[in-house]
Amino acid sequence: MQKSLFLALAGVTGIAVTATAWAQNAPGGNAANGKMLFEHVGCYQCHGFAGQGGAAGPKLVPALEFEPFALQLRMPRQLMPPYSPQALSDQQVADIHAFVKSLPGPVNRANVPLLQ
Ligand code: HEC
8 A cells, every 4th residue: 555655656746756755765675685686687797796896887885875876776877777666676676775785895994904
């Protein structure tokens, strides 16, 4: 019920409402499923298996908050291909976000004795 209301609202009033609804009601993500999706739908091809970035995409760690993360998937700023709700549901986006959030991110040089 809540979900169909959300979809109806999003359909009528457009993406701005969608983004607001996400911010208020970010679904809890399953990081293990997110990891599987990250590899299955090809995020890793541009962003690397650990979100470290590569020739075709920037690093993803430390992770963006959920709202800008989801917005980038639905309406990429530039070159990234968009992922529609048919390609990735809101729940799947939340799962991928949970996975990216769980990645350790770059090492702080100050904590590596050999680099001092
Ligand atoms: C074909 C290469 C490509 C693929 C595949 C791809 N991305 Fe991207 N991604 C990019 C590029 C390039 C950017 C830089 C902004 C832009 O072009 O929109 C980006 C930006 C991002 C950002 C914003 C990073 C920041 O710090 O602003 C996130 C988050 C992101 N991608 C997540 C994903 C996820 C999750 C997937 C898989 C569902 C994915 N991307 C698939 C190329 C890709």
